[in-house]
Amino acid sequence: MSVADRLERQPSRVHVTEVGPRDGLQNESVILSTAEKLELVHALMDAGVRAFEISSFVSPKAVPALADAGELVAALRGFEGLHLSALVPNRRGAERALEAGVDAVVMFVSASETHNAKNVNRSVAASLEGFEEVARLLEGSGVELRGAIATSFGCPFEGDIEVGAVGRIARHFADIGVRHVSLGDTTGMATPPLVSERIRHLREDAPSIVPTLHFHNTRGIGLANVMQGLALGVDRYESSIGGLGGCPFAPGASGNIASEDLVYLLDEMGIDTGIDLTGMIEAARVATRLMGRDLPGQVSKAGARLTLGDCSAVPTARG
Amino acid sequence: MSVADRLERQPSRVHVTEVGPRDGLQNESVILSTAEKLELVHALMDAGVRAFEISSFVSPKAVPALADAGELVAALRGFEGLHLSALVPNRRGAERALEAGVDAVVMFVSASETHNAKNVNRSVAASLEGFEEVARLLEGSGVELRGAIATSFGCPFEGDIEVGAVGRIARHFADIGVRHVSLGDTTGMATPPLVSERIRHLREDAPSIVPTLHFHNTRGIGLANVMQGLALGVDRYESSIGGLGGCPFAPGASGNIASEDLVYLLDEMGIDTGIDLTGMIEAARVATRLMGRDLPGQVSKAGARLTLGDCSAVPTARG
Numbered sequence: 001m002s003v004a005d006r007l008e009r010q011p012s013r014v015h016v017t018e019v020g021p022r023d024g025l026q027n028e029s030v031i032l033s034t035a036e037k038l039e040l041v042h043a044l045m046d047a048g049v050r051a052f053e054i055s056s057f058v059s060p061k062a063v064p065a066l067a068d069a070g071e072l073v074a075a076l077r078g079f080e081g082l083h084l085s086a087l088v089p090n091r092r093g094a095e096r097a098l099e100a101g102v103d104a105v106v107m108f109v110s111a112s113e114t115h116n117a118k119n120v121n122r123s124v125a126a127s128l129e130g131f132e133e134v135a136r137l138l139e140g141s142g143v144e145l146r147g148a149i150a151t152s153f154g155c156p157f158e159g160d161i162e163v164g165a166v167g168r169i170a171r172h173f174a175d176i177g178v179r180h181v182s183l184g185d186t187t188g189m190a191t192p193p194l195v196s197e198r199i200r201h202l203r204e205d206a207p208s209i210v211p212t213l214h215f216h217n218t219r220g221i222g223l224a225n226v227m228q229g230l231a232l233g234v235d236r237y238e239s240s241i242g243g244l245g246g247c248p249f250a251p252g253a254s255g256n257i258a259s260e261d262l263v264y265l266l267d268e269m270g271i272d273t274g275i276d277l278t279g280m281i282e283a284a285r286v287a288t289r290l291m292g293r294d295l296p297g298q299v300s301k302a303g304a305r306l307t308l309g310d311c312s313a314v315p316t317a318r319g
Numbered sequence: 320m321s322v323a324d325r326l327e328r329q330p331s332r333v334h335v336t337e338v339g340p341r342d343g344l345q346n347e348s349v350i351l352s353t354a355e356k357l358e359l360v361h362a363l364m365d366a367g368v369r370a371f372e373i374s375s376f377v378s379p380k381a382v383p384a385l386a387d388a389g390e391l392v393a394a395l396r397g398f399e400g401l402h403l404s405a406l407v408p409n410r411r412g413a414e415r416a417l418e419a420g421v422d423a424v425v426m427f428v429s430a431s432e433t434h435n436a437k438n439v440n441r442s443v444a445a446s447l448e449g450f451e452e453v454a455r456l457l458e459g460s461g462v463e464l465r466g467a468i469a470t471s472f473g474c475p476f477e478g479d480i481e482v483g484a485v486g487r488i489a490r491h492f493a494d495i496g497v498r499h500v501s502l503g504d505t506t507g508m509a510t511p512p513l514v515s516e517r518i519r520h521l522r523e524d525a526p527s528i529v530p531t532l533h534f535h536n537t538r539g540i541g542l543a544n545v546m547q548g549l550a551l552g553v554d555r556y557e558s559s560i561g562g563l564g565g566c567p568f569a570p571g572a573s574g575n576i577a578s579e580d581l582v583y584l585l586d587e588m589g590i591d592t593g594i595d596l597t598g599m600i601e602a603a604r605v606a607t608r609l610m611g612r613d614l615p616g617q618v619s620k621a622g623a624r625l626t627l628g629d630c631s632a633v634p635t636a637r638g
Binding site for chain 1: 473478479506507508510511512513536537538539540542543545546547550566568569570571572573577583584587588589613616617618621622624625
């Protein structure tokens with residue numbers, strides 16, 4: 001495959017953060033024990049995954065599935081080379097995350113006023129103000145501060161989200177020293193043209209920010225959006241093993257893009273992730289067993305591309 | 320969305336052929352009655368679908384699900400504006416298709432010798448020779464002759480398929496007057512670089528051929544392959560409603576790319592298909608009911624992009 005065949009700005013290496021333990025599990029009706037979560041994380045580590053959004057330091061009452069955030073971080077922080085990030089909504093969450101020993105704290109806010117109000121019961125401005133407090137708390141701690149903008153591509157309540165809203169929040173993050181900001185496609189409303197528009201504006205509005213794309217496969221086009229991101233040169237993506245999760249607004253809909261399908265696509269495009277597909281297929285099977293349900297990821301069912309078939313089972317005259 | 324945001328050669332209009340009644344149903348364990356197939360086809364017609372690969376004139380013993388090919392064509396050929404194509408493996412099949420009253424006859428062969436032998440029990444060369452006979456049969460009939468090349472992107476028995484094998488078959492089709500040739504991704508082995516390579520070679524080897532891309536979502540990257548096809552300017556795709564079908568070589572794997580997800584993606588990219596998404600979501604629901612199982616298509620579960628959520632059901636502190 002010649003380089004000319006690839007899209008113009010396609011990166012040669014992509015950084016994949018596994019968000020299954022956080023975004024995947026928070027939307028599942030089955031709640032895993034800490035030991036089960038660790039089994040899944042270790043299966044992913046065996047496949048070469050090093051970056052995890054491991055949990056969320058929110059109220060255990062609001063998200064019972066993530067109530068063991070502290071224990072999970074404590075059990076994993078001794079492993080060299082691992083990068084553990086966790087979501088925090090406010091100063092209290094950041095204190096708990098720091099105490100547990102995360103490598104990065106991810107402050108989240110929604111680009112939609114309505115979604116932010118429903119989610120964290122405050123205005124976007126109030127959320128942003130709270131982040132300054134978290135930034136001060138982290139000063140000198142060695143822990144990285146990151147940002148996540150939920151509903152960056154559309155809101156299930158408000159519909160379209162003005163591109164400027166995303167840019168304004170990104171600028172605020174840049175102002176308080178944040179480098180990595182994830183654009184969250186919370187309910188699967190991203191499309192290739194919206195990915196282009198948002199990335200181009202972000203680069204103008206907040207040029208110091210390195211964007212991460214976080215897609216859900218709610219409407220089946222998650223990896224088409226990744227193709228658009230790659231064409232724009234975006235080299236950081238978030239995904240969840242097996243496509244864990246779902247959408248609280250659409251029963252039966254898919255969750256995050258499946259990590260193993262993402263790694264398969266990137267592998268086939270000659271893009272290095274440092275992650276082994278065979279190991280990811282195994283991890284997806286662990287996730288399926290632990291959740292006790294079929295998960296939406298595909299490549300784990302069919303096997304890698306050159307997994308050859310059983311010659312005796314061939315049907316005839318299929319076209 | 321500015322035109323500059325779109326990929327270089329992206330077509331403004333795309334032709335979608337619905338292959339659910341043929342490729343979808345031939346791989347399902349549930350066999351629909353002719354009346355049920357007609358209910359599904361009418362739901363698709365209500366959504367604006369006009370081009371159907373409606374069945375396959377193969378041995379009813381080999382593919383019992385398609386034994387009613389003749390009745391199905393007879394029931395539909397009176398509808399104005401409809402384009403009905405059907406697969407034929409040989410002269411006998413073509414005679415039956417002609418008699419039934421199709422608009423186009425699709426001759427199929429595999430790019431893989433092993434797959435072709437297993438599928439139709441003859442060599443690729445013997446298949447191609449048989450096509451000349453079919454071409455003569457159709458002369459003056461007003462019925463279009465088309466070609467389909469199975470395993471164009473890889474074979475479950477042989478693995479990688481040399482790009483020249485596809486080009487040679489395409490040239491043969493061109494020599495006997497065929498204009499439309501579909502590259503079949505029979506078991507979901509296509510990848511974006513292979514799509515580029517095959518399309519570029521096809522355009523050199525057989526410049527008179529108009530390619531159609533026929534992807535399966537076996538490994539989850541079907542719409543990523545469509546993105547690559549669009550970037551190359553390919554404007555003809557085949558898909559099946561609901562993602563009907565499956566893969567005889569991979570139990571549990573997905574079938575063709577889902578027509579409604581394809582139409583959703585194209586709509587959002589500003590590409591005209593003449594097909595209405597709401598109608599397609601309805602047709603996917605009809606397909607789900609008729610098959611009695613969950614189908615892999617996604618947008619029918621979540622609804623169109625601006626389907627807004629129930630504000631009372633919002634979860635909190637999700638990030």
